[in-house]
Amino acid sequence: xxxxxxxASRVFSAISTAALWLAGVGLVAMTSLVAYxxxxxxxxxxxxxxxxxxxxxxxxxxxxxxxxxxxxxxxHMGFDVLLYALPDSARPWLRSVSDVAMFGFGFGMVWFGGxxxxxxxxxxxxxxxxPQTITYLPIVVSGALICLFVLERxxxxxxGEPVDTETTERAISEV
Amino acid sequence: xxxxRSSDTHPDGYPTVExxxxxxxxxxxxxxxxxxxxxxxxxxxxxxxxxxxxxxxxVIDLNRISIGAFGTQVPAATVTQxxxxxxxxxxxxxxxxxxxxxxxxxxxxxxDVIALAYYDGGARSFYNSQKPINTLADMEGMKFRVMGSDxxxxxxxxxxxxxxxxxxxEVYSGIQTGVIDGAENNYPSFDTAGHAxxxxxxxxxxxLMVPEVLVVSKIVWDGMTPEDQAAMREAAKESVTYQxxxxxxxxxxxxxxxxxxxxxINEVDKAPFIEAMKPVYEKYVTDPMLQDLVARIQAxxx
Amino acid sequence: MEYWVLFGVFGGLMFVGTPIAFCLGIASLATIIYLGRPPxxxxxxxxxxxxxxxxxxIPFFIFAGDLMMRGGIAARIIAFxxxxxxxxxxxxxxxxIVASTLFGGISGSAVAEAAAVGGIMIPQMKARGxxxxxxxxxxxxxxxxxxxxxxxxxMIIYSLSGGGRISIADLFTAGIIPGLLLALVLMIxxxxxxxxxGYPTEPFPGFARAAQFFVISIPGLMLIAxxxxxxxxxxxxxxxxxxxxxxxxxxxxxxxxxxxxxxxFVHCVIGAVRTTAMVLFIIGAAASFGWLMAYMRVAPMLxxxxxxxxxxxxxxxxxxxxxxxxxxxxxxxxxLIIITTPIFLPMVSxxxxxxxxxxxxxxxxxxxxxxxxxxxxxxxxxAAVGKISIWAAMRSVxxxxxxxxxxLGLVTYIPAxxxxxxxxxx
Ligand code: NA
Ligand code: NA
Numbered sequence: 001x002x003x004x005x006x007x008a009s010r011v012f013s014a015i016s017t018a019a020l021w022l023a024g025v026g027l028v029a030m031t032s033l034v035a036y037x038x039x040x041x042x043x044x045x046x047x048x049x050x051x052x053x054x055x056x057x058x059x060x061x062x063x064x065x066x067x068x069x070x071x072x073x074x075x076h077m078g079f080d081v082l083l084y085a086l087p088d089s090a091r092p093w094l095r096s097v098s099d100v101a102m103f104g105f106g107f108g109m110v111w112f113g114g115x116x117x118x119x120x121x122x123x124x125x126x127x128x129x130x131p132q133t134i135t136y137l138p139i140v141v142s143g144a145l146i147c148l149f150v151l152e153r154x155x156x157x158x159x160g161e162p163v164d165t166e167t168t169e170r171a172i173s174e175v
Numbered sequence: 176x177x178x179x180r181s182s183d184t185h186p187d188g189y190p191t192v193e194x195x196x197x198x199x200x201x202x203x204x205x206x207x208x209x210x211x212x213x214x215x216x217x218x219x220x221x222x223x224x225x226x227x228x229x230x231x232x233x234v235i236d237l238n239r240i241s242i243g244a245f246g247t248q249v250p251a252a253t254v255t256q257x258x259x260x261x262x263x264x265x266x267x268x269x270x271x272x273x274x275x276x277x278x279x280x281x282x283x284x285x286x287d288v289i290a291l292a293y294y295d296g297g298a299r300s301f302y303n304s305q306k307p308i309n310t311l312a313d314m315e316g317m318k319f320r321v322m323g324s325d326x327x328x329x330x331x332x333x334x335x336x337x338x339x340x341x342x343x344x345e346v347y348s349g350i351q352t353g354v355i356d357g358a359e360n361n362y363p364s365f366d367t368a369g370h371a372x373x374x375x376x377x378x379x380x381x382x383l384m385v386p387e388v389l390v391v392s393k394i395v396w397d398g399m400t401p402e403d404q405a406a407m408r409e410a411a412k413e414s415v416t417y418q419x420x421x422x423x424x425x426x427x428x429x430x431x432x433x434x435x436x437x438x439x440i441n442e443v444d445k446a447p448f449i450e451a452m453k454p455v456y457e458k459y460v461t462d463p464m465l466q467d468l469v470a471r472i473q474a475x476x477x
Numbered sequence: 478m479e480y481w482v483l484f485g486v487f488g489g490l491m492f493v494g495t496p497i498a499f500c501l502g503i504a505s506l507a508t509i510i511y512l513g514r515p516p517x518x519x520x521x522x523x524x525x526x527x528x529x530x531x532x533x534x535i536p537f538f539i540f541a542g543d544l545m546m547r548g549g550i551a552a553r554i555i556a557f558x559x560x561x562x563x564x565x566x567x568x569x570x571x572x573x574i575v576a577s578t579l580f581g582g583i584s585g586s587a588v589a590e591a592a593a594v595g596g597i598m599i600p601q602m603k604a605r606g607x608x609x610x611x612x613x614x615x616x617x618x619x620x621x622x623x624x625x626x627x628x629x630x631x632m633i634i635y636s637l638s639g640g641g642r643i644s645i646a647d648l649f650t651a652g653i654i655p656g657l658l659l660a661l662v663l664m665i666x667x668x669x670x671x672x673x674x675g676y677p678t679e680p681f682p683g684f685a686r687a688a689q690f691f692v693i694s695i696p697g698l699m700l701i702a703x704x705x706x707x708x709x710x711x712x713x714x715x716x717x718x719x720x721x722x723x724x725x726x727x728x729x730x731x732x733x734x735x736x737x738x739x740x741x742f743v744h745c746v747i748g749a750v751r752t753t754a755m756v757l758f759i760i761g762a763a764a765s766f767g768w769l770m771a772y773m774r775v776a777p778m779l780x781x782x783x784x785x786x787x788x789x790x791x792x793x794x795x796x797x798x799x800x801x802x803x804x805x806x807x808x809x810x811x812x813l814i815i816i817t818t819p820i821f822l823p824m825v826s827x828x829x830x831x832x833x834x835x836x837x838x839x840x841x842x843x844x845x846x847x848x849x850x851x852x853x854x855x856x857x858x859x860a861a862v863g864k865i866s867i868w869a870a871m872r873s874v875x876x877x878x879x880x881x882x883x884x885l886g887l888v889t890y891i892p893a894x895x896x897x898x899x900x901x902x903x
Contacts, residue, residue, distance in 0.1 A: 023754065024746040027536060034533065034720040038713045041339060041354075045316060049328045052340040056528050059536070063527050063761070066754020067498070075751055076496030076758070077809060083494050098495040105502045112520045119231070124247055126323045127340075139524055180772070218640070219771040225525050234518040342530045344636075345714050348646040351902075353711025 005159055012152050016072045019065045019145065026062035030055045053128045057135065064142035071102060072149040092157060095164045103150045109143025177210050179395065181237035182226040184218040186367070190425050191239050191294050191387055192216045194418030198389065201410035206403050212237060231287045233394035238288070241296060243324060243385045251282040254468050257456065258330045259449045261384040264298070266477030268419075271386060275471055280388075287393040291411035294387035295422040300379050300443075302365055303357025304350050307441040308378035311335055311451060320346050320358040326459060330382065333451050343368075350374050359383075362429040371433040380443040389414075483508040483769055497812050498755075501762035505769050512772075519765045526764025527757045530716060531637060531645070535756060537719030538630045540749035541726045542589040545580075547745055548730025548737050550697035551593035554579045557694040560687035563679030567671020569605060571664055572679075573598045573612070574619040578660045581623035583700040583722070585630045587847055591620040591855045595862040607676055609863045610873045617859040617870070618877040619663050621844040624810075625656030625837070628704060628719065634760070634811055635836045638767075638818035643832045645715045646708065647899040651833050654898055655841060655888045659881070666880040696729045709902075756811050763815040770819060780824045790828040794889050797821055798842055805846020809854065813843055830892075837895040841888055845881045848874070 037051040070076045078098075083091060113136050120132030156163045179199075183192050192214055199212025220226055220235060223244035230238045243256050254260060261267040270276060271293045283290035301308055301319060308314060314335040321327040321338050331338035339355050349355045351373040358370065359382070365371055389411055396404065434440065460469050487504035491497065505519045545551055558576035565571045576594050584590055595616035602612035624631055627649035636643040682690075703725055704718045713721055730737040770776065787793060804813055818839070825835050847855040853867070860870045888894055 020747060020750065023750045024743070027540065027746055027750055027753070030533065031537065031540070031720055031723050034537075034717060035724055037340075038717050038721065041318070041337075042712050045318075045337065047318065047337055047339040049323075049338055049340055052342075052530050053323065055533065056530055059533060059757075060524065060528055062536075062750060063754050063757040066750050067758035070496075070751065070755055070758070073751075076498060076755055077812070078491075078494045078496045078500075082492055094493045097493045098490070098499070101490055101495050101503050102499050105499050105506065108502075108506055108516065109520060109523075112517045113524075115232075115517050116228070116521055116524075119228070122248070126246055127325060127328065129325070135528070136520075136524060139520055215771065220768065221522070221525065225521060228521055229518055232515045232517050234515050341714065342716075344531065344642055345645075345716065348644055348708075349711075349714055352646075352709055352714075354714050 002159065005156060005161075009152060009156065012072065012149065015145070016069050016149070020069045023062035023065040023069070026058050026065070030058045030062070033058070049127050053125060057128075060135070061138045064138035065145075068142045068145035068149065071106075071146050072152070091164045096154070096157070099150050099154050103147055103154075106143045106146030106150060109139045109146065111143075113139035113143055176208065179210060179212045179236040179391075180220075181212055181214045181239065182218075182220045182229070182235055183214055183216045183239045184223055184226075185216060187216045189216070189363070190418050190421035193421055194294055194414045195237070195239050195389065197417050198410050198414035201413050202407055205406035205410055209403065210407070227288075230390060230392045233392045236392050236395045238390050238392075239294070240388060240390065241385055242388050243322065245283075245286070246324065248286050249279075249282050250462065250465065251279050251468060253326075253459070254465055254472065255279065255386055256324070256326055256383070257459065257469070258326070258382045258452050259445070260469065260472060263477060264295075264384075266475065267295075267384050267386075269477040270472050270475045273475065275468070275475065278468075283388075283390060284393065288390040289393055289396045291389045291391060291408060292415050294389065294415065294418045296385050296387045297361035297363065297422065297426055298379075298381040299359050299361050299383040299385070300377060300381050301357060301359045302370065302374040302377040302438075304353070304374045305356050305376065307376045307439055308380065309441065309443060311447050317357065318355040320349065320355050326455065329455050329458065330452070333455050334448065335451075346370060347373060362426045362433065366429040366432045371436045371438050375436075375438050377433065377438050377440045378443050379440065380445060380448055382448065479508055479511055479773060480775070482511045483766075483773070487766070497809075498759040498762040501759070501766040501816075505762070505765040508769050508773075518768065522765040522768045523761040526761040529637060531633060532757065532760070534628075534633045534645075534716050534719040535630045536749060536753040537723050538585045538628055539752050539756075540745065541719065541722040542584040542586045543745040543748050544723065544726040544730055544737070545584060545697065545700075546589055546593045547741050548726065549734050550583075550694075550700075550726065550729065551576075551580055552597055553690075553694040553734075554697055555594060555597050557687075557690040557698075559679065560682050560690040564681040565668065566678055567607075567667055567674075567676040568679040569598065569602045569607060570611065570615045570667040570671055570676070573602070573615045574622075574660055574664050574667060577616075577619035577622050578626070578657070579694075579698065581620075581626040581656065583628075583697065583704075584623050585628045587620040587623050587844060587855045588858055590623040591616055591858040592862065594620070595859045599859070599863045603863070605677060605679075608674065608873075609865045610869050611670065611674065611676075613856075613859045613863040613865060613870045614874045614877050615663070615667055616862070617848050617856045618874075618881060619660070620855050620859070621841070621847065621881070622656050622660050622663075624840050624844045625652040625659060627652060628722065629840065630719075631810060631814060631840050631843075632836060633716075634814050635818060635839060637760075638763075638815050639822050639832055639836075643836065644899075646902075647833050648836050649715065650899040650902060651837050651895040652840070654894050655837055655884065658887065658894065659841070659884045662880045662884050663877065666876050670876055696733045700725055700729075759812050760815055763812070766816070767819050776820050776823045779820055780827055783824060784827075788828075790825070790830060791890065793825060793828050794830065794838070797825065798838070798885065798889060801839065801842045802846065805843045806849045810840075810843040810847060813846075814839065831896055833899060834892045834895045838885070838889050841881075841885050845878070845885065848878075848881075 033051050033055045041047045117133045117136040120136055123132040125132055153163050181195050185191055195214050203211045223240050226238050229235045242252050280290040318337045318339045319331050320341045321331055328338040341349055346358050357374050460466055483504050486507045487500050490500040509516050509519055555576040559572045562571045562575050580590055599612045603609050632648040633645055636645050707713050708715055708718050860867050
């Protein structure tokens with residue numbers, strides 16, 4: 001049982017890493033695309049009409065993929081005052097409340113993002129000409145990953161794994 | 176007592192916003208207060224594409240929107256976005272107030288909204304920071320920001336210019352610093368966006384007259400009694416006269432405002448511009464239904 | 478009642494430590510369900526909230542900042558600052574501030590700045606007999622200069638939260654004088670404290686050596702000129718300039734300084750993705766939250782309440798400043814800008830305050846919050862680098878705090894400090 005859980009966890013870890021790398025490729029692609037846009041407009045004097053719309057699509061992919069990875073790596077920012085004020089034994093309970101909330105939102109991303117994606121099938125994105133569905137796909141995929149990662153953590157917690165005690169360094173950012 | 180929420184991207188006091196408010200008063204009178212309208216102006220509920228989706232899903236009830244924002248969703252409506260499809264304001268009104276206008280309104284039901292009436296959006300022309308545009312040769316190589324739409328991109332290319340994508344919020348500084356030479360819009364938007372401060376040439380080539388349209392969510396519509404539906408259509412039609420008066424006054428006011436900023440306005444011989452649109456028409460008007468519609472619009476008087 | 482659902486669910490989840498993005502998203506979802514409207518709108522706004530071209534400046538500037546820090550651009554700027562101002566009393570404190578100002582002109586992140594400048598300066602200052610607390614305090618307060626001097630992605634977040642119609646170029650320009658003013662006031666404060674504590678001076682290395690340091694740091698400093706020159710001469714837009722900053726920082730560290738290798742590059746990319754995803758996910762969720770606030774007409778209601786309290790714009794600004802300082806103690810800058818701008822901006826606008834001016838006030842105010850526990854990331858970084866506790870840093874920070882508050886007061890009540898420079902470009 002326990003070995004099975006840890007094996008599953010390794011698979012999730014691989015999925016998470018893959019999503020993170022994909023997001024990184026997205027960031028580099030977006031940089032190249034915007035640089036290409038400036039080059040074409042200023043040097044060649046012929047603006048490509050599709051670069052703006054395409055780079056927005058790429059950005060949306062890497063944000064939502066990265067956001068799902070953040071649920072697993074716990075780099076999303078929260079307000080942890082109560083966690084410090086209450087005894088350590090309260091921590092799993094508070095974290096469980098958060099996990100249920102996150103699962104609910106992830107589920108909403110899949111369900112309602114899916115509704116938007118389905119309606120979008122008949123609408124074309126101007127200039128790109130692709131169906132609007134692809135605009136909403138990142139939300140659906142990210143929602144599914146969020147649900148998966150939250151379930152993983154809740155299962156490990158129930159199995160007695162120390163998912164809430166490790167002091168992973170939170171990504172510090174004042175943004 | 177139902178309050179219908181309506182979206183508008185224009186600011187409070189704009190002709191379309193005021194017309195929808197008037198529509199709400201008329202509707203309230205005609206339904207003995209069963210329905211009233213609350214207008215959320217200034218894009219508070221989102222940009223046009225977002226609010227169309229919201230209306231379709233029944234999140235909001237009413238929406239005043241430019242037909243262009245529907246893109247290619249309603250094929251019959253795309254003809255109104257063709258450059259130079261309307262010859263004059265009179266022609267524009269004759270077409271929309273007649274059977275063709277009703278036919279296009281009816282086509283919106285296929286995308287889950289009921290279109291009630293057309294409002295005026297004026298004629299759009301090019302403005303820039305370099306020189307007055309009199310001929311096609313003047314357009315050569317100039318960078319214009321246009322809305323993200325294939326027709327507009329192809330139109331600028333056909334006129335010899337360079338269509339440049341750019342978020343609307345960056346157009347002011349884009350013209351100021353020279354990233355682009357100009358953009359295109361009607362008098363009121365040219366004025367309120369402040370672009371007249373940096374683009375001192377407004378050339379009346381009048382390439383587009385895109386109608387504004389007032390739509391109601393099909394979900395709301397289907398929940399209304401036939402009497403209330405009739406009252407709604409009536410109220411919408413009655414608000415049109417009011418909007419056209421406000422619009423005409425607004426154009427005069429905005430024209431004076433941009434002239435006060437020192438903008439040079441020039442008339443343009445439109446014949447070569449219209450001639451240059453042939454390839455655009457050939458590319459977009461391929462369907463027999465659209466070809467017939469274009470022919471009938473062109474045959475309408477005015 | 479629906480107000481209780483929206484703000485109650487948000488506050489409740491926040492209190493138990495749920496990530497802020499999810500607090501915003503779940504509160505919006507609960508409210509729209511309570512209102513009986515289709516929940517799709519929450520996820521539509523989540524998506525359109527992050528689908529603006531202008532937003533790209535955030536990942537780009539974060540990415541560029543990482544490249545500059547890891548690629549040694551920051552270290553060379555500090556060496557240059559040391560050669561020109563080290564001979565003043567408490568010289569290394571002055572060097573720290575000048576280096577922060579120069580680095581702040583090419584980076585928009587106060588945390589990156591505290592890490593980059595503090596990482597090099599604090600150990601040196603300790604070795605030369607400066608108190609660790611002094612070194613930490615100078616570092617953490619002068620890091621805030623990066624927020625005010627362009628480029629500043631927080632100003633872009635502000636512009637977008639204000640509806641996207643506030644000119645980013647104007648905001649960037651408006652921050653310059655307040656940023657330099659903050660540098661000046663901090664230098665005076667650092668000088669006074671250094672005198673009282675009897676800190677040493679550094680020998681002046683001579684003009685030749687200073688010139689040499691200057692030449693070495695030129696490729697990094699050129700970024701200021703490239704961004705400003707590029708935007709002002711119409712080669713690229715303010716948003717695109719952030720992408721150019723990435724390309725430039727990459728080329729300089731790869732070709733000129735030869736300090737960029739594959740593993741460094743991967744670190745920068747992955748680091749930027751993590752930070753950006755976290756920030757922009759909050760921005761998306763805040764768009765849903767903001768949509769519901771608009772739908773429920775929260776802002777006009779609040780404005781009416783404040784109007785009944787006072788009609789004096791100076792009082793309103795004071796009230797908002799105090800409120801933001803309090804909120805800034807507990808919450809981070811980005812989310813606060815996103816959440817409070819749609820509420821406060823219409824309010825101050827109705828009292829006649831210029832949106833660009835208000836943006837500068839808000840950025841400086843929330844910046845000070847970055848140095849206040851319990852959530853003070855800039856102070857955390859500086860204290861961690863200085864190897865002292867937050868409390869040790871807190872005990873002696875007050876002269877620098879007061880300096881910051883004085884600048885905030887000046888910026889709030891003298892609009893010309895912010896608005897004069899942009900008016901020159903009109
Ligand atoms: Na900066
Ligand atoms: Na704080």
